[in-house]
Amino acid sequence: MGIAITLRGVSRAYGPAKALDDVSLEFAAGGASALMGHSGAGKSTLLQLIGGMDVPDAGEISVDGQPLPRRGLDAHRRRVGFVFQRFHLLPALSALDNVLAPVLPYRVDFDRKARARELLDAVGLAKKERALPSEMSGGQQQRVAIARALITRPPLLLGDEPTGNLDSATGQEIVELLMGLREQYGMTMLIATHNPELAATCDRLVRMADGRVIADDVVTPTPDMLDRIGRLG
Numbered sequence: 001m002g003i004a005i006t007l008r009g010v011s012r013a014y015g016p017a018k019a020l021d022d023v024s025l026e027f028a029a030g031g032a033s034a035l036m037g038h039s040g041a042g043k044s045t046l047l048q049l050i051g052g053m054d055v056p057d058a059g060e061i062s063v064d065g066q067p068l069p070r071r072g073l074d075a076h077r078r079r080v081g082f083v084f085q086r087f088h089l090l091p092a093l094s095a096l097d098n099v100l101a102p103v104l105p106y107r108v109d110f111d112r113k114a115r116a117r118e119l120l121d122a123v124g125l126a127k128k129e130r131a132l133p134s135e136m137s138g139g140q141q142q143r144v145a146i147a148r149a150l151i152t153r154p155p156l157l158l159g160d161e162p163t164g165n166l167d168s169a170t171g172q173e174i175v176e177l178l179m180g181l182r183e184q185y186g187m188t189m190l191i192a193t194h195n196p197e198l199a200a201t202c203d204r205l206v207r208m209a210d211g212r213v214i215a216d217d218v219v220t221p222t223p224d225m226l227d228r229i230g231r232l233g
């Protein structure tokens with residue numbers, strides 16, 4: 001379940017500044033990894049490259065052993081769900097239509113509306129499908145954004161500070177939701193975060209500074225953590 005991602009010697013510069021400098025990492029299929037590091041460390045750049053929204057200047061990114069092409073990344077992007085710090089919902093659309101928006105332009109082999117409703121239910125918003133973003137709390141808006149990210153059933157979910165705009169209790173709810181969805185849908189997750197609770201629920205913690213990986217550790221969850229994210233019962 002999920003897809004494996006390998007980076008070999010990946011670099012990306014914006015002008016003279018190296019946003020990523022010779023980064024090599026492997027992310028196992030189905031794993032959950034937290035990316036931490038100060039602002040400007042290169043976390044967003046790394047996520048954008050892995051998500052196929054940008055291409056490296058040097059090095060290679062592979063998905064399940066297949067190198068990503070430099071052009072024609074659309075097929076890869078459809079395998080990726082993205083959740084942002086700012087929810088980026090379309091303000092004039094209902095929750096249901098926001099979830100549907102990514103697949104509206106495409107022919108798809110599933111019932112869009114049924115899936116959108118299933119996802120709104122999975123994020124705890126079955127009763128809010130007609131609500132506009134302005135009628136929802138930040139946590140609810142992020143739930144809609146998470147449902148939207150999952151509409152193509154992506155095997156890879158990328159998050160760029162998904163709790164960064166939420167108070168800590170709401171952030172904790174989002175952390176638990178993400179981890180539950182990962183179990184339910186079997187995704188690889190890669191999340192840039194400053195949130196230690198979120199990092200602690202991941203199984204891997206990659207620390208970055210100045211475009212480089214400075215530490216890469218396995219996280220051992222405590223029983224209390226497992227209990228809270230519902231894996232024990």
Ligand code: ADP
Pocket residue numbers: 014017018019020037038039040041042043044045046192
């Ligand atoms: P993080 O997500 O860890 O805060 P980023 O990947 O956003 O780090 O940024 C890494 C470095 O690259 C920073 O020095 C940032 O200013 C620079 N950078 C990122 N995106 C751009 C861009 N589009 N144009 C110019 N510089 C950029």
